[in-house]
Amino acid sequence: MIPVEYWVIFSSLLFAIGAYGVLTRRNAIVVLMSIEVMLNAANINLVAFSSYHTTLHGFSDASGQAFALFSIAIAAAEVAVGLAIILSVYRRYQTIDVDKINILRW
Amino acid sequence: MLEYAWLIPVFPFLAFILIGLLPKRTLGWENGGGYAIGGAVGAFVLSMLVIWDVLNGKTLTDNSVKTTWLVIGDSVRITFGIYVDQLTAVMLLVISIVGTLVVIYSGGYMHEEGVGRRRYYAEIMLFISVMYGLVIANNYLEMFIFWELVGLCSYLLIGFWYEKPSAASAAKRAFIVTRVGDIMFMAGLIILFKYVGNLDFSALFGQGGQSIVSRGLIPKDMLTLSTLLIFGGAIGKSAQFPLHEWLPDAMEGPTTVSALIHAATMVKAGVYLTARTYPLLVLTPDTLLFVAIIGGFTALLAATVALAANDIKRVLAYSTISQLGYMILGLGAGGYLVIHSQSSGGYTAAMLHLMNHGFFKALLFLCAGSVIHAVGTNDMRLMGGLRKRMPITSITMLIGAIAIGGIPPLSGFWSKDEVLSAVYHSGEFDFTFFVLWAFGVATAFLTAFYMFRMWFMAFSGTPRSEAHAHESPKIMTVPLMILAGLALVSGFALFIGEGFKKFLETSLRLSDIPLLAPGEPGEVASEIFSDPLTYLSLGLAIVGILIAYRIYYLPGFDRAVFARGVPGAFQRALENRWYISKFYDDFAYKVWYGFSIVADMFDRYVIDGVVNGFAYLGANTGNVIRKGQSGDVRRYTSLVVVGIVLLILFLVYIMPWIRGQGDWFGGWS
Numbered sequence: 001m002i003p004v005e006y007w008v009i010f011s012s013l014l015f016a017i018g019a020y021g022v023l024t025r026r027n028a029i030v031v032l033m034s035i036e037v038m039l040n041a042a043n044i045n046l047v048a049f050s051s052y053h054t055t056l057h058g059f060s061d062a063s064g065q066a067f068a069l070f071s072i073a074i075a076a077a078e079v080a081v082g083l084a085i086i087l088s089v090y091r092r093y094q095t096i097d098v099d100k101i102n103i104l105r106w
Numbered sequence: 107m108l109e110y111a112w113l114i115p116v117f118p119f120l121a122f123i124l125i126g127l128l129p130k131r132t133l134g135w136e137n138g139g140g141y142a143i144g145g146a147v148g149a150f151v152l153s154m155l156v157i158w159d160v161l162n163g164k165t166l167t168d169n170s171v172k173t174t175w176l177v178i179g180d181s182v183r184i185t186f187g188i189y190v191d192q193l194t195a196v197m198l199l200v201i202s203i204v205g206t207l208v209v210i211y212s213g214g215y216m217h218e219e220g221v222g223r224r225r226y227y228a229e230i231m232l233f234i235s236v237m238y239g240l241v242i243a244n245n246y247l248e249m250f251i252f253w254e255l256v257g258l259c260s261y262l263l264i265g266f267w268y269e270k271p272s273a274a275s276a277a278k279r280a281f282i283v284t285r286v287g288d289i290m291f292m293a294g295l296i297i298l299f300k301y302v303g304n305l306d307f308s309a310l311f312g313q314g315g316q317s318i319v320s321r322g323l324i325p326k327d328m329l330t331l332s333t334l335l336i337f338g339g340a341i342g343k344s345a346q347f348p349l350h351e352w353l354p355d356a357m358e359g360p361t362t363v364s365a366l367i368h369a370a371t372m373v374k375a376g377v378y379l380t381a382r383t384y385p386l387l388v389l390t391p392d393t394l395l396f397v398a399i400i401g402g403f404t405a406l407l408a409a410t411v412a413l414a415a416n417d418i419k420r421v422l423a424y425s426t427i428s429q430l431g432y433m434i435l436g437l438g439a440g441g442y443l444v445i446h447s448q449s450s451g452g453y454t455a456a457m458l459h460l461m462n463h464g465f466f467k468a469l470l471f472l473c474a475g476s477v478i479h480a481v482g483t484n485d486m487r488l489m490g491g492l493r494k495r496m497p498i499t500s501i502t503m504l505i506g507a508i509a510i511g512g513i514p515p516l517s518g519f520w521s522k523d524e525v526l527s528a529v530y531h532s533g534e535f536d537f538t539f540f541v542l543w544a545f546g547v548a549t550a551f552l553t554a555f556y557m558f559r560m561w562f563m564a565f566s567g568t569p570r571s572e573a574h575a576h577e578s579p580k581i582m583t584v585p586l587m588i589l590a591g592l593a594l595v596s597g598f599a600l601f602i603g604e605g606f607k608k609f610l611e612t613s614l615r616l617s618d619i620p621l622l623a624p625g626e627p628g629e630v631a632s633e634i635f636s637d638p639l640t641y642l643s644l645g646l647a648i649v650g651i652l653i654a655y656r657i658y659y660l661p662g663f664d665r666a667v668f669a670r671g672v673p674g675a676f677q678r679a680l681e682n683r684w685y686i687s688k689f690y691d692d693f694a695y696k697v698w699y700g701f702s703i704v705a706d707m708f709d710r711y712v713i714d715g716v717v718n719g720f721a722y723l724g725a726n727t728g729n730v731i732r733k734g735q736s737g738d739v740r741r742y743t744s745l746v747v748v749g750i751v752l753l754i755l756f757l758v759y760i761m762p763w764i765r766g767q768g769d770w771f772g773g774w775s
Contacts, residue, residue, distance in 0.1 A: 023740060
């Protein structure tokens, strides 16, 4: 059994990588992919702690896994919406560079 | 009957409401004059019934007829009630007689005013109503309310011809100048109220035999301050120096208004206030001395200005100020007599003078109104020769002039002599009163002179203008004759029954000081005629009349002498009212206007600057901060990440340190 600390460190790294991607990439699709990475880091955390519950209390609790499943489903919907937005942005501006799409400001 | 005295002001007030609200075509005779006469006569009849009761020895001073107006906390209860004693009766007599006659006279005098008469009658009825209210009030606060209301009516009626700029500004002047006194009056009341907690006359005048000072309710110094301030109200309302300049300007109003408000009733309110406050004044001799000095000085000052006035109403206005000064002087000196020789001589003399003056000065003003009505001008230089054309007016005015001049047996002589004798006798206790007595005697001389100057200028000689003067209608001359009759006989009040002195003395509810009963009427008379000082003032008055006769009646006197050298300078000073009016104007235009400019600047730049500055600050801050909304998604994200990192660092490292080095995660579970 892999100790829970490993999972936590792993999911933290995954989250940090995703955050780094969101901050540094200008391509909206890559930003969206990075967000998916961060979401999956959170999912891994949920599943890891769900498994750790059995180690801690002696009986299992599947709610962490159920949350992860919901999260995956919602992420799929989110990707659909996000890609649709990016597609219409591209049609309007002929670019998906987030630095260039900045009309929502003062 | 006395319990119903509160109905007296109700009659004129109803007339005021009716004249003000009735449809135009139901106003009837003289556009509301009928209702006005009805209201005035109703109040007159009730007043006479009340006076009859008072003459029969009944009074209502126990604060029994009242209604609660305000309740503050548990203990303070401000009431509206009535207080009727001999002093009230004297005031009621003057107001009811003069008020009724003036309203009747207005039927003729205001005839040409057209629709303006409705406003005139409504305002004059309101005035009569609140004037009655003023004299029957049973506490200072109630009195103060009516006091302000008579000031309002005075303002409205002085400015009756408000299209005329001089009338509008005279009205404002009267209102503002008297307001200075009113503020002092109110301050005096606040002091009294703070210490005693009650402004009812019955509570303040110590009916139990002990004054509020000896009961320890108020320190003597504070009472002195309070009475001084209350007297400040009298200075404003009764036009005493230095607040006297509004009264001559108030002559811009109709002459009937001058007669009623600015001669016979409202300006007496200050004297009435001083007389009403007597039980407190005699506890504070310093105030009494101040009262006497103001009165004596005003009497002389105003009499000198009247010497050079050419406007018939201004002569009478200055004469009114001068005679009010007499009353105030009599009250001030009378207080010393009360304290030192237990005699009420000055108090009764001053109030007798108030009554007499009410009649003869109303008479003089109404006569002047009759003359103005006939010749259409106020300027005496344009009159002359009216004796033949206006016989009734000339004779009644002559009676008024003799009465005010102090020639026996007309009314003015008795009261003026009593006032002067009271002042002279109080000289034994303070030397100042001898000086004031000399002022008073000089005033008596000047009064006789300027009154006859006025009469000769108006009625004798040949006409100096084209106007075709004619005698006034009966509705105007009959009130003149009634008032002339009163001016002839009202002085004999000293000798009717037990005498005016004994009658009025019972109204003095003095505590700590027992009063000696005044002499019988016979003794009073023999005292007057055995005193050489009587003959001195009488002689001076006759000399004054003779000088006026020489200068203004007999031909051959070169009046150009008044325009040259020392008399010329004197004449110019008098024509400019001793430059007091000019001083006030300069003060207002230069000093006060300068201050107003500074205040305006302060408002414009400091107050508005602060307000505008805050608005400017908000707008600018917004301008700077909105630059943060860059629309750059990656910058927003970076800020979110930095924020979260800082929050985590705070929760993990700073928070446990704040909570006392504890383990944060440990504290969680």
